[in-house]
Amino acid sequence: MRHYNHVIRFAIILTAVLIGFFAVRGFIVPESFGVYGTYMYGYHRGNSDSEEAAQPILYYGSDKCRKCHEKLYEQESQAGHSKIACESCHANWQAHNNNTRNKVLKNGSIEACMQCHKKLSARPAAFPQITDIKQHMDDQEQEFEKGMECLDCHDPHEPL
Ligand code: HEC
Numbered sequence: 585m586r587h588y589n590h591v592i593r594f595a596i597i598l599t600a601v602l603i604g605f606f607a608v609r610g611f612i613v614p615e616s617f618g619v620y621g622t623y624m625y626g627y628h629r630g631n632s633d634s635e636e637a638a639q640p641i642l643y644y645g646s647d648k649c650r651k652c653h654e655k656l657y658e659q660e661s662q663a664g665h666s667k668i669a670c671e672s673c674h675a676n677w678q679a680h681n682n683n684t685r686n687k688v689l690k691n692g693s694i695e696a697c698m699q700c701h702k703k704l705s706a707r708p709a710a711f712p713q714i715t716d717i718k719q720h721m722d723d724q725e726q727e728f729e730k731g732m733e734c735l736d737c738h739d740p741h742e743p744l
Pocket residue numbers: 644645646648649650651652653670671674676677680685686687688689690
């Protein structure tokens with residue numbers, strides 16, 4: 585008879601651990617985890633879909649800008665920067681409403697251009713890259729002058 589005691593004790597502890605486990609699990613696992621309506625997603629929280637969809641839209645794409653900046657849109661889409669969106673240089677549409685228009689990013693500094701055009705070995709060789717503005721001037725046998733900027737010669741909306 586004595587030999588059953590520790591088996592019973594073990595069974596009690598095991599039951600307590602299992603009850604504890606399911607109690608804690610019920611408490612911390614989010615409601616829609618793994619289930620979405622009648623559809624089972626597995627390792628996924630179903631409600632996160634609608635929560636993400638409800639986030640405010642930040643980037644609208646160049647078609648949004650086209651509505652009011654048709655001329656610039658046309659100019660850009662026919663030139664070297666046609667592949668990049670207006671918002672990649674001007675920051676997202678949220679920065680631009682009736683009250684904050686003068687705060688839209690308009691960064692035409694050397695650094696802003698070099699973010700994409702600095703020569704890096706990781707960039708595809710066919711991508712237009714320059715080492716720095718001095719070298720760029722040397723390559724064209726032009727005189728480099730202090731204070732020179734990319735925008736002296738390139739229009740950001742029609743770079744060549
Ligand atoms: C509802 C109309 C409208 C839309 C849509 C719109 N803009 Fe504008 N934007 C204006 C007006 C009006 C001005 C001020 C007049 C001007 O300079 O042409 C302006 C000015 C600007 C300026 C110059 C700000 C300054 O400081 O001189 C930039 C840059 C600009 N918009 C970028 C964008 C980009 C990028 C988008 C798309 C994400 C966009 N706009 C969408 C109406 C609009």
